Amino acid sequence: MARVLVDVMLKPEILDPQGQAVQRALPRMGFDSVTSVRQGKRFELELEDADPATLQATAEAMAEKLLANTVIEDFKVTVLVEDAGARGAAPVNTENA
Amino acid sequence: MARVLVDVMLKPEILDPQGQAVQRALPRMGFDSVTSVRQGKRFELELEDADPATLQATAEAMAEKLLANTVIEDFKVTVLVEDAGARGAAPVNTENA
Numbered sequence: 001m002a003r004v005l006v007d008v009m010l011k012p013e014i015l016d017p018q019g020q021a022v023q024r025a026l027p028r029m030g031f032d033s034v035t036s037v038r039q040g041k042r043f044e045l046e047l048e049d050a051d052p053a054t055l056q057a058t059a060e061a062m063a064e065k066l067l068a069n070t071v072i073e074d075f076k077v078t079v080l081v082e083d084a085g086a087r088g089a090a091p092v093n094t095e096n097a
Numbered sequence: 098m099a100r101v102l103v104d105v106m107l108k109p110e111i112l113d114p115q116g117q118a119v120q121r122a123l124p125r126m127g128f129d130s131v132t133s134v135r136q137g138k139r140f141e142l143e144l145e146d147a148d149p150a151t152l153q154a155t156a157e158a159m160a161e162k163l164l165a166n167t168v169i170e171d172f173k174v175t176v177l178v179e180d181a182g183a184r185g186a187a188p189v190n191t192e193n194a
Binding site for chain 2: 001007008009019022025026029031033034035036037038039040041042043044045046047048050058061062065066067
């Protein structure tokens with residue numbers, strides 16, 4: 001089983017009302033050091049094993065077709081490869097689409 | 098300006114209807130290699146400069162108070178430090194809370 005992360009964020013030039021709502025709420029809770037908040041989506045996908053390049057291409061195609069609205073959103077794919085020695089997984093590559 | 102990422106995902110034992118809806122849709126679009134989809138939130142925060150440990154603690158406090166519902170969600174904080182040489186930023190540490 002391979003794990004792939006897809007992070008989808010609004011393009012910088014697009015208004016982010018959710019992020020702004022959080023940005024306005026944080027100072028009221030005592031957090032004064034915030035200058036900007038952007039909110040997006042994270043998808044954790046489990047795919048059948050394949051080489052990293054194939055996993056990368058598959059996840060990008062999923063993002064383009066379904067996970068992201070590429071007119072207003074950017075996405076980033078991170079393929080995680082289980083490192084037999086270390087605990088957890090290490091990112092292989094992060095391509096900005 | 099410091100950039101901090103906060104990724105918020107439902108705890109594994111919690112039902113994820115959004116993720117399941119995506120998981121059911123992907124095969125209909127020709128993606129047969131998907132065995133699981135989990136959907137969560139990503140926050141990109143810009144905070145006033147501080148040392149990584151302070152940034153980490155501040156973002157965790159924000160997550161506990163507002164960004165995550167810690168009864169049903171886990172969160173992970175990643176402090177990004179601008180590396181003067183390389184393009185973009187590199188994660189300093191990723192603490193699983």
